[in-house]
Amino acid sequence: MHFIGNAKNIDFLRRSLERGQISHAYLFSGPEHVGKFALAKMFAESLITKKTLSSEVNEPCKDALLDLIVVSPDISEKKGAIKQKDISIETVRDAKKSLSLFPYCGKLKVLIVDDAHKMNTAAQNAFLKILEEPNPTTVIILVTSEIERILPTIRSRAQIISFGLIGDEEMRNNFTEEIVHLSVGRPGLACFMCEDKNEFVARGEWIDQFQRLANGSLGDKLAMAEDLSKDVVRTIEKLNLWIWRIRNEVSERAGAENRNESYLKIEKIEKAVGILKNTNANAKVVLEALFMEL
Known part of the structure; x- marks a missing residue:
């Protein structure tokens, strides 16, 4: 399946790869279910394997997975209520240890932090230290739908890539009217409803x-x-x-x-x-x- 919407972001990242102009850290910001995490994984695979970034959405290859670290909030259930847990300082420290290891198959390791705004204050401060001491063999991608909850000191050290909702016309090129109506400009959600x-x-x-x-x-x-x-x-x-x-x-x-x-x-x-x-x-x-x- 091809990536839907926010084509300017794919073009920008593809050109960055072609020119070798890679930032140490990126911040993918925008509404939920618009492809931020999907594009983060696609970009990570291209960074690790040196393959051209295409608009086709696939799971990273096995070689790329060896050098890809993904951090995301856990789901907790307490007294029958389900909520997302914060990303703890311990999780950030574990990710830092993984980044310190030499890459397995290429020259880079990539860390993706999904729902990065779920890092608590202690975790964000610990994460800031990773950004303040950049490792030339690592690239970090933060993914968030609530950029205002990310510390300004973290935001200032990352290249911000902004995502938006997808217009109905482009959505209709890929989904039925009923799906378009219920997905509210979010192709990730539309795909989920199709499945x-x-x-x-x-x-x-x-x-x-x-x-x-x-x-x-x-x-x-x-x-x-x-x-x-x-x-x-x-x-x-x-x-x-x-x-x-x-x-x-x-x-x-x-x-x-x-x-x-x-x-x-x-x-x-x-x-x-x-x-x-x-x-x-x-x-x-x-x-x-x-x-x-x-």
Whole structure:
């Protein structure tokens, strides 16, 4: 399958490889599911194997895997609630040790840190030391959808590659209208729904669920809050889809009197998403407060 969207980034990285102008560290920043991690792996393989960077998306070859280190947050489950864990300082130190080893098959080792904003403060400070003492045989790629949570001192030492959502026209060239409608400009999510029919059905039900919420009783809202609090990672995706749905309705009803009310709903949902992502607040309480206001 070919890489969809953000073609300028592939072109830039390909030219950098051809000219031998490689930075010690990159920061791939943009919305979730737009291909940041996929392109990071493609770029890493080209760095390690010296192959030309193409727009075809494949898993790295076996030789490249020997010199590729990937760090990402673990998923934790506590009292039935599922959340992403922070990337700890111990994980960063382990990655540093791996980078210190001589490359197996080429001249470079590559470290990819997925969801780099999930590094806690101690981990980011430890990571900063890696950037301050660059190793000529290593390249680092940070991947994030929340660049504001990355320390400015880290951002300033990395070359930032910005990704955006993909326009509907380009998405329609690759996916059905229904998939385009539910993926909200995110080709990674669209591909997942193509492979998993249950995911496609579930996201359609999320839209119906939001519509029911507006007319639901107090009991319905409290029950939904309790249910959604069990999987915070999934619920954040659901809330983001609701935000898109409201924005889409506003654009379709240009000049409608209740536009301000819709924007207020978006603001409240975005605030809840921020709390769920960035704090250890009780998810059930956060969702109850949100649903009471919608």
